[in-house]
Amino acid sequence: MSKKTRMKSSKPSPKNRKSPAAKPSAAKTARKTTGRRATASAKKPAAKAAKPAAKKAVRKPAKTRAKKPVQAAKTASTQASHKPTSKGLIKSNLSAPPKSAAGTGLAEGAIAPPFSLPRDGGGSVSLADYAGKKVVLFFYPRADTPGCTREAIDFTRLSSAFADAGAVVLGVSADTVKAQDSFRDKHELSVPLISDEQHEMLEAYGAWGEKSMYGRNFMGIIRTTVLIGTDGRIARVWRNVRVDGHADEVLAAVRAI
Known part of the structure; x- marks a missing residue:
């Protein structure tokens, strides 16, 4: 065999020779695999991030649905509080007798409200006891106070003159019978003193209402005098005496009627 032939036969065949490009192809394959894994791993957080987003999207309508009934309830309660009073309630209020206030009460010519109340010294006194007579009712705030004392003394001083004119004089306050007794004895009063602790007569005659003193408003007796004629009707009213x-x-x- 010649040297040329030996040299040719010792050279590796191109077909049998391993391609150096095979290694890069494996690297590429590894890179592709790694890239796919990286892509997959990159996609997974996105998917996870998408899930909370989906949950949030689901929760939002739930919160909206939860708020609507609360808002509706608040709106309903607000509207209900501004609704006008029903006719039934208005009727019931109208049917109740109104309470007398300052400067209001019976008008002249109206029938005098009946009453029956305890008086000083025991017993009771009623309007029916003086049927056919003129009756003077003087309402005073409190027994044994300066103004009330002067007023009661003045009516006592003129009691005989009132009797000659066919009239009887009665004093009325919210004091107890015991307080009226002390008031009578201390100042030697001769006119009967009526005790109206429940304010029933005071309200009926418009002598109970709102008062003001030293910048303070309160409910109390308004100094009032009422003259009742022989016919049982109001002949004259004096308020804020x-x-x-x-x-x-x-x-x-009294003498004029």
């Missing part, structure tokens, strides 16, 4: 000279003015009115 000034004590000085008042008894004489009432006597003049």
Whole structure:
């Protein structure tokens, strides 16, 4: 065999020779595999991130649905609080007798409200006891106070003159019978003193209402005098009475009717 032939036969065949490109192809394959894994791993967080987003999307309508009934309830309660009073309630309020307030009460010519209440010294006194007579009712705030004392003394001083004119004089306050007894004894009063602790007569005659003193408003007795004629009707009403000279003015009115 010649040297040329030996050299040719010792050279590896191109077909049998391993391709150096095979290694890069394996690397590429590894890279592709690694890339796929990386892509897959990259996609997984996205998928996980998508799930919370989906949950949030689901929760939002749930929160909206939960808020609507609350808002509706609040709106309903607000509207209900501004609704006008039903006719039934208005009727029931109208049917109840209104309470007398300051400056209001019986008008002249109205029938005098009947009453029957305890008086000083025991027993009771009623309007029916003086049927056919003129009756003077003077309502005073409190027994044994300066203004009330002067007023009661003035009516006592003129009691005989009132009797001659065919009238009887009765004092009325919310004091107890015991307080009325002390008031009578201390100042030697001769006019009967009626005790109206429940304010029933005071309200009926418009002598109970809102008062003001030293910037403070309160409910109490308004100094009032009412003259009832022989026919049982209101002949004259004096409200917010000034004590000085008042008894004489009432006597003049009694003589005039």
